[in-house]
Amino acid sequence: MQNPKATKILLWVLAFLCLGQALYIFASRDGQPDPDRIVSVTRVGKSGAIYEVLYDAGGATVPHVYRYFVMDFQTNDEAALQKSKNAAPFLVTNSAGAVRKVVGHSVKLHTQNKIYEFRNTAYFKVDGQLNEVTFDLDAVF
Template identity: 55%
Template sequence: MQSQKGTKLGIWILLIICISQGVYIYFSEPSRPDPTKVVSVTHVGEGGAIYEILYDSGGATVPLIYRYFLMDIQANDQEALKKSTEREPFLVTKSPNAVRKVIGDSVKLKTSETIYDFHNVSIYKNNGKINIVTFDLVSTVK
């Protein structure tokens, strides 16, 4: 018959290993890569802009990724790149030039590549006022 004390010790050791591995996985999760450059800026609403930002840090085996951010108009591209690291994109795709038409606070988007993430509503703050922008996405596969 097995020792009850040995079984309990084994369970505690396995539990500690599992918790340690969970903590390691949580804290070592890869973060978003650094943005490469601002590809385009499209003005929307009052004092807002959509920034199309290229991420190509994956090397030869990872495709070019475009992230689209809605934020207040930035002074220059470097400020936009810096602020994009603090914001979540409303669209992540392989497709460049997704912004097709802006009508007030509504934006028409079109892609023909893989979409990794999309949110049809986003907000930006300008002079203390929160502005809501909606997105209409049309996606086709080549």
């Protein structure tokens, strides 16, 4: 005959082990990888820019991923890379050179590969003033 008290203790130990492993997996998962380099910078309006940033963290098995950010214009690439770590991209794709034409705060985009994420508006702040940028995406796959 089985001992009910031992079974109950064993079940609690297993439950705590499962909970501990779930917390470990959640805490150790990586967020967005670090950017590798800025591929291009396109000016938007008077003081903004679109930064095309290459993420090559996947190695040989994962294609290059390009994230496009709208930010206030940065004086050097290193400052832009640091700022992009805390910014949300408006376009994530494996297609380079998506920015085709800029007129004021309106941008025409074109991609020929997969689109992982897209937002048709983005904002950047300069001197406390919020600037809106709108996007028109033409995608062919």
